[in-house]
Amino acid sequence: MDTTTRRFNGPPGQEDMPYLLTPGPLTTSRTVKAAMLADWGSRDVEFRQLVADVRNGLLNLAGCDESYECVIMQGSGTFAIEAALGAFCPMGEVKTLVVANGAYGDRAAKILEKIGRPIVKIDKGDSAAPSAEEIAAALDADPAITHVWVIHCETTSGIVNPISDIARQVKARRKVFMVDAMSSFGALALDMNDGIDVMVSSSNKCIEGVPGFSYVLVKRDMLDMSRGRSHSVVLDLYEQWKGLEANGQFRFTPPTHALAAFHEAMKEHAAEGGVAARGKRYARNAQILIKGMRDMGFSTLLSDNEAGPIIQTFLTPRDPNFNFERFYEALRIRGFAIYPGKLTKRPSFRIGTIGKVDEKVMQGVLTAVTEVLAEMNVTDLSPLEAG
Numbered sequence: 127m128d129t130t131t132r133r134f135n136g137p138p139g140q141e142d143m144p145y146l147l148t149p150g151p152l153t154t155s156r157t158v159k160a161a162m163l164a165d166w167g168s169r170d171v172e173f174r175q176l177v178a179d180v181r182n183g184l185l186n187l188a189g190c191d192e193s194y195e196c197v198i199m200q201g202s203g204t205f206a207i208e209a210a211l212g213a214f215c216p217m218g219e220v221k222t223l224v225v226a227n228g229a230y231g232d233r234a235a236k237i238l239e240k241i242g243r244p245i246v247k248i249d250k251g252d253s254a255a256p257s258a259e260e261i262a263a264a265l266d267a268d269p270a271i272t273h274v275w276v277i278h279c280e281t282t283s284g285i286v287n288p289i290s291d292i293a294r295q296v297k298a299r300r301k302v303f304m305v306d307a308m309s310s311f312g313a314l315a316l317d318m319n320d321g322i323d324v325m326v327s328s329s330n331k332c333i334e335g336v337p338g339f340s341y342v343l344v345k346r347d348m349l350d351m352s353r354g355r356s357h358s359v360v361l362d363l364y365e366q367w368k369g370l371e372a373n374g375q376f377r378f379t380p381p382t383h384a385l386a387a388f389h390e391a392m393k394e395h396a397a398e399g400g401v402a403a404r405g406k407r408y409a410r411n412a413q414i415l416i417k418g419m420r421d422m423g424f425s426t427l428l429s430d431n432e433a434g435p436i437i438q439t440f441l442t443p444r445d446p447n448f449n450f451e452r453f454y455e456a457l458r459i460r461g462f463a464i465y466p467g468k469l470t471k472r473p474s475f476r477i478g479t480i481g482k483v484d485e486k487v488m489q490g491v492l493t494a495v496t497e498v499l500a501e502m503n504v505t506d507l508s509p510l511e512a513g
């Protein structure tokens with residue numbers, strides 16, 4: 127096809143733009159986008175009520191009891207991660223265990239190193255899940271470890287780590303358990319009362335809002351004890367919490383439109399049937415996509431019991447005619463924006479299965495992939511070997 131001719135059939139409200147099959151920003155509903163067609167005064171009672179609703183709604187969604195607080199932080203997910211690490215991870219002799227199995231675990235370790243908090247790292251590479259037993263063994267081997275940081279769904283590969291099993295081992299040893307549930311919260315079951323002390327996520331993931339803020343759910347006594355510990359003025363979670371509690375306002379300019387969109391997105395999440403229903407839709411998306419891609423000859427990085435419903439990693443075909451940039455652009459002009467790979471050793475690409483997308487969109491992307499492979503004259507889809 128003529129690559130200068132756009133042939134979009136994108137999401138409602140922006141049919142001339144592609145579906146975003148990525149881990150975020152992702153495709154949102156037309157009504158979520160429409161919720162941004164108003165300018166809210168950040169000091170006004172209506173906006174402060176909206177912020178309070180969002181904070182309470184998130185606590186309820188995570189099954190938090192009265193002992194938890196929700197603090198919203200402006201900026202992308204990494205802003206809340208750095209704020210939480212700076213607030214809760216100890217200085218001095220005691221250490222944080224970072225369990226890394228991909229880029230986001232590595233990034234948490236890098237932040238802690240940068241802000242001078244002692245760490246121990248379990249490094250699983252980028253396609254293997256850590257086991258609860260190896261984390262227990264690391265904790266037993268080093269009593270100076272007091273805090274543990276784990277990713278729920280490692281979006282680098284899409285693998286889902288066994289959070290409940292890990293929580294049991296961590297809590298049996300009375301350590302603080304912190305979870306980056308950025309790409310999973312709202313679609314994969316997570317109960318804070320299972321022993322999660324701190325959880326971080328953001329506005330543009332499985333609740334299907336737009337980018338603009340991130341949030342931390344945390345035990346109130348931990349917030350209280352974090353006073354004065356942050357390395358940063360802007361990312362000081364304690365001060366952010368105190369500001370929100372004092373008058374319902376943000377310390378600095380809030381992302382008003384993103385919060386209004388998220389408020390609507392939370393209503394739509396509940397109307398769909400909450401976490402279970404959302405997770406089911408994404409699981410169906412993943413199932414259709416994986417089957418279709420395998421039927422064509424692609425290989426997935428992960429086995430079916432490792433891969434979650436959030437994002438799928440496909441290994442780059444060895445056919446010399448395959449070129450990711452061309453593949454990407456040819457899919458994009460057909461209405462589907464996919465995602466590059468992020469593995470350190472194996473060439474790959476990813477297709478997200480979250481956002482306001484369903485079976486029809488998955489069938490659409492499969493048809494587009496078939497067309498593009500023919501256009502590129504790619505026939506050998508067996509994977510390139512690890513580099």
Ligand SMILES: Cc1ncc(COP(=O)(O)O)c(C=O)c1O
Nearest residue numbers: 149202203204230279281308309
């Ligand atoms: C598991 C996980 N952690 C952290 C992040 C970083 O979030 P952001 O890019 O919004 O800063 C992401 C982003 O996709 C993620 O998937």
